[in-house]
Amino acid sequence: MASITTQIFQQLVNGLSLGSIYALIALGYTMVYGIIKLINFAHGDIMMVGAYSGWFAITALHLPFLPALLFSMVSCALLGVIIERIAYKPLRNASRIAALITAIGVSLFLEYGGMLVLTAQVRTYPPVFPETMYVVGGVYFKYGDIVMLVTSVVLMSLLHFTVQYTKVGKAMRAVSFDQEAALLMGINTNNIISYTFAIGSALAAAAGVLMGVYFNTIDPLMGIIPGLKAFVAAVLGGIGIIPGAMVGGLMLGLVESIVSGLGASTWRDAVAFLILILVLIIKPSGLFGKNVREKV
Amino acid sequence: MRNWFNRKNIVSLLAIVLLYAVVQGLIVFDIMPAFYKLTLILICIYIILSTSLNLINGVTGQFSIGHAGFMAVGAYVSAMVTVLMHGPLLLGLLAGAAVAGLAGLLVGLPTLRLNGDYLAIATLGFGEIVRIIFLNMDIVGGAAGFTLPSKITWTWAFILMVVSVVLIKNFVSSTHGRACISIRENEIAAESMGINTTKYKVMAFTIGAAFAGLAGGIYANYMYIIQPGTFSFLKSFDILVMVVLGGLGSISGGIVGAIVYTLISALLAGIPAWRLVITAVFLVVMMIFRPTGIMGTKEFSLGFLRKKGEKNAASKN
Numbered sequence: 001m002a003s004i005t006t007q008i009f010q011q012l013v014n015g016l017s018l019g020s021i022y023a024l025i026a027l028g029y030t031m032v033y034g035i036i037k038l039i040n041f042a043h044g045d046i047m048m049v050g051a052y053s054g055w056f057a058i059t060a061l062h063l064p065f066l067p068a069l070l071f072s073m074v075s076c077a078l079l080g081v082i083i084e085r086i087a088y089k090p091l092r093n094a095s096r097i098a099a100l101i102t103a104i105g106v107s108l109f110l111e112y113g114g115m116l117v118l119t120a121q122v123r124t125y126p127p128v129f130p131e132t133m134y135v136v137g138g139v140y141f142k143y144g145d146i147v148m149l150v151t152s153v154v155l156m157s158l159l160h161f162t163v164q165y166t167k168v169g170k171a172m173r174a175v176s177f178d179q180e181a182a183l184l185m186g187i188n189t190n191n192i193i194s195y196t197f198a199i200g201s202a203l204a205a206a207a208g209v210l211m212g213v214y215f216n217t218i219d220p221l222m223g224i225i226p227g228l229k230a231f232v233a234a235v236l237g238g239i240g241i242i243p244g245a246m247v248g249g250l251m252l253g254l255v256e257s258i259v260s261g262l263g264a265s266t267w268r269d270a271v272a273f274l275i276l277i278l279v280l281i282i283k284p285s286g287l288f289g290k291n292v293r294e295k296v
Numbered sequence: 297m298r299n300w301f302n303r304k305n306i307v308s309l310l311a312i313v314l315l316y317a318v319v320q321g322l323i324v325f326d327i328m329p330a331f332y333k334l335t336l337i338l339i340c341i342y343i344i345l346s347t348s349l350n351l352i353n354g355v356t357g358q359f360s361i362g363h364a365g366f367m368a369v370g371a372y373v374s375a376m377v378t379v380l381m382h383g384p385l386l387l388g389l390l391a392g393a394a395v396a397g398l399a400g401l402l403v404g405l406p407t408l409r410l411n412g413d414y415l416a417i418a419t420l421g422f423g424e425i426v427r428i429i430f431l432n433m434d435i436v437g438g439a440a441g442f443t444l445p446s447k448i449t450w451t452w453a454f455i456l457m458v459v460s461v462v463l464i465k466n467f468v469s470s471t472h473g474r475a476c477i478s479i480r481e482n483e484i485a486a487e488s489m490g491i492n493t494t495k496y497k498v499m500a501f502t503i504g505a506a507f508a509g510l511a512g513g514i515y516a517n518y519m520y521i522i523q524p525g526t527f528s529f530l531k532s533f534d535i536l537v538m539v540v541l542g543g544l545g546s547i548s549g550g551i552v553g554a555i556v557y558t559l560i561s562a563l564l565a566g567i568p569a570w571r572l573v574i575t576a577v578f579l580v581v582m583m584i585f586r587p588t589g590i591m592g593t594k595e596f597s598l599g600f601l602r603k604k605g606e607k608n609a610a611s612k613n
Binding site for chain 2 (some may be wrong): 094095096097098099102105106107112116224231232235270276281284
């Protein structure tokens with residue numbers, strides 16, 4: 001029986017490290033949705049750009065892991081703000097469908113623009129971490145897994161601190177609560193929306209670098225499926241709710257590794273989407289969401 | 297008693313027959329290059345797809361982005377009927393459409409309670425699940441794909457396209473269609489006027505899904521091979537772009553959108569690396585400067601051909 005317990009714990013460890021990546025991407029989705037009610041389909045592709053800039057920083061600039069992570073976060077934050085200013089801002093008052101289609105357009109642009117610039121060739125991430133393994137009671141902890149978990153926990157705590165205790169965070173919450181009222185209170189909503197995109201994109205970039213390190217390979221279309229799954233995670237936790245995204249991401253990671261552990265890894269993606277549909281049907285506001293009555 | 301043989305209907309019929317005859321002549325006498333024929337048949341398939349998606353997204357005002365999922369159901373079911381069960385082509389196409397419609401009913405019943413973005417995501421999830429199911433089905437070849445003979449000719453594709461468009465157009469102008477439009481305009485107001493909104497939403501969704509299945513069947517029986525990868529999110533997105541390009545809610549707009557988009561894709565086929573980049577930029581620019589599409593909600597009609605008396609009668613009705 002001991003081997004089964006170890007197996008379960010092993011899958012839990014794998015699930016948590018994968019789930020922390022989903023959680024980081026889901027945070028960006030949730031923040032953007034919370035503030036301008038837009039499903040930013042390009043978010044997964046920003047993660048891809050983050051993975052590539054991290055790769056560039058490590059191989060071409062010979063930076064160690066942490067500076068490379070920071071480099072990719074800063075460059076993606078800039079990219080996020082540029083995208084918001086060029087593509088989304090003119091559509092702030094347009095119909096939701098127009099905004100959604102624009103988001104899909106931006107996503108395609110990043111994917112295939114990336115393919116054009118970087119070629120479709122799969123790149124190998126350089127090994128940034130030693131291949132050390134720690135064995136605790138038969139469960140293997142890879143050095144990389146630990147760094148990943150620690151990095152995501154640190155970033156999430158930073159985000160939590162920013163949103164709860166700083167002036168920008170307070171303004172963000174105000175804007176997501178009521179944009180017009182926030183504007184009347186003297187909050188520069190345009191800047192706050194840009195900050196939100198910057199923070200969300202930086203988190204996605206961090207997720208991209210971690211993903212590159214975790215799976216060793218990156219390619220221009222790598223953002224599509226994790227992007228969609230992170231969205232599932234955001235909906236699972238209740239879209240627009242920051243702790244919900246964290247919990248949703250971790251849960252999705254766990255479910256996936258359990259499904260893989262049961263030997264059905266080809267069905268992994270289908271299970272994620274099935275969870276999505278079930279959540280939407282049973283409790284569309286997500287695990288942490290409150291039901292809001294629609295006013296006529 | 298309505299007179300079916302008014303001037304407008306006769307002119308449309310003549311135009312359709314003429315278009316068919318010209319293309320058929322060019323094909324029979326081998327004047328048309330194979331690539332043009334492929335593009336024309338693809339245009340027929342995409343017209344069915346965009347018109348059926350228009351019924352859901354444009355006319356009823358719901359937001360589905362999983363249309364390729366229904367197309368995949370139709371494609372695989374019709375392939376199974378024609379190849380594995382050796383059934384006739386028409387039976388295969390109809391079976392594909394029926395099963396896709398059933399899938400639409402099953403998906404629509406629970407998910408159409410959701411609105412806006414949530415419905416979009418649920419349909420997206422459905423499309424991906426369908427793709428993964430076919431990917432894991434060994435009987436239809438899994439990821440490698442399923443090969444089948446190419447039986448669809450220009451005649452088949454064209455007739456099925458015309459029939460689909462006429463059926464959907466008539467649905468939109470019927471009582472049911474009006475109910476769907478009222479849901480698009482204001483769901484709460486429609487409900488308070490006594491319209492069973494769920495019923496009409498599910499009805500539009502099911503009909504749209506069935507025609508997507510029909511288009512999938514035509515695609516499968518023309519293309520020699522179908523792979524789950526063909527029916528990915530990107531395909532749903534292509535169809536959505538056609539509808540938005542032509543004008544959400546305008547049947548003729550959807551047709552124009554399908555033609556323009558397929559032609560653009562065919563023109564850019566020589567530079568595949570740039571194709572989607574150009575499409576993406578075009579889309580973003582279009583959404584910023586003309587979000588209503590080419591036609592808006594206007595229809596191209598032959599109304600000017602009616603006689604004065606008929607026109608007055610029509611305006612009185």
